[in-house]
Amino acid sequence: MAAVQSDVEHDMTLLASTGVEDKLQRNVRETHERLRHTVIRVWMLTGDKVETATCIAIASRLAERSQGIFRVAGLKSRNEASRALSRFRRESGSDVLVIDGSSLQILLDMFPEEFIELAATAPSAVSCQCSPTQKATVVELLQKQLGKRAVAIGDGGNVVGMIQQAHAGIGIPGTEGMQASLAADFSVTSFCHLTRLLLWHGxxxxxxxxxxxxxxxxxxxxxxxxxxxxxxxxxxxxxxxxxxxxxxxxxxxxxxxxxxxxxxxxxxxxxxxxxxxxxxxxxxxxxxxxxx
Incomplete structure (x- = not known):
């Protein structure tokens, strides 16, 4: 494939470049603020890169401007994972935890209980480049380790396992299809409806x-x-x-x-x-x- 690519892609002229804008739904910021002011801890499990997920967390008010961001990325060994947990225990106060998929997998394999306990102390957490299996595993550990009720929310087919693993699953019909909405216990048309669904009806x-x-x-x-x-x-x-x-x-x-x-x-x-x-x-x- 590399040889064919080098043989074909030469003496080419760039005509245009395109980009896809991933817009937030309406009232997402207000919804996160209201959930954050309650006893509900919000975790964002996404497949985006670390930089993209961090920007989304800040734009959606999952992380306030006054809060710091504690990043855990690029862990490759048990010693690095242990040092990252120790540093997070010392330095994190009200910081939002941001972790990538490879580091998350190492921590789940090496120190699952300790990681979940420390991550639960953060006001919110963002897990980037997560696979569908990792999302379901995180929800399962949160339920077993902390003994709390977990609600999984998603709008795509890659969150079906997470929705089915949680105590209550909420699906949102989106451009990616109706898989999450059909597999969930509750279905809402917009993310902002969670405020009334959880804080009033719940x-x-x-x-x-x-x-x-x-x-x-x-x-x-x-x-x-x-x-x-x-x-x-x-x-x-x-x-x-x-x-x-x-x-x-x-x-x-x-x-x-x-x-x-x-x-x-x-x-x-x-x-x-x-x-x-x-x-x-x-x-x-x-x-x-x-x-x-």
């Missing part, structure tokens, strides 16, 4: 599910204790104090309204309206109130 659903579970347990305990006391009074005979229709009605009709009240309850008004902009999942989001 919180509300978790709160409602917890209260509903407690209600179901208490509902069963009430009828079970009455039945137990009734049987004890009659020398533990297998006699039912309720008929079949009463049990069915108690589990459905009689206790139906508290269930609906728990599901539809809202303790705070999730989002404010700003001008004529919509606050639903189909439009840009407004500023959340402070206690969300």
């Amino acid at each position: 919180r509300s659903f978790y709160r409602r599910s917890a209260r509903l579970a407690q209600f179901v347990i208490h509902r069963v305990l009430i009828i079970s204790i009455i039945q137990t006391v009734y049987c004890a009074l009659f020398f533990y005979a297998a006699v039912s104090v309720y008929s079949g229709w009463i049990l069915v009605g108690y589990a459905t009709v009689f206790t139906m309204f508290p269930v609906f009240s728990l599901i539809l309850a809202e303790d705070v008004s999730g989002w404010e309206r700003k001008g004529d902009r919509m606050t639903g999942l189909s439009g840009p989001f407004c500023k959340p109130i402070t206690n969300v």
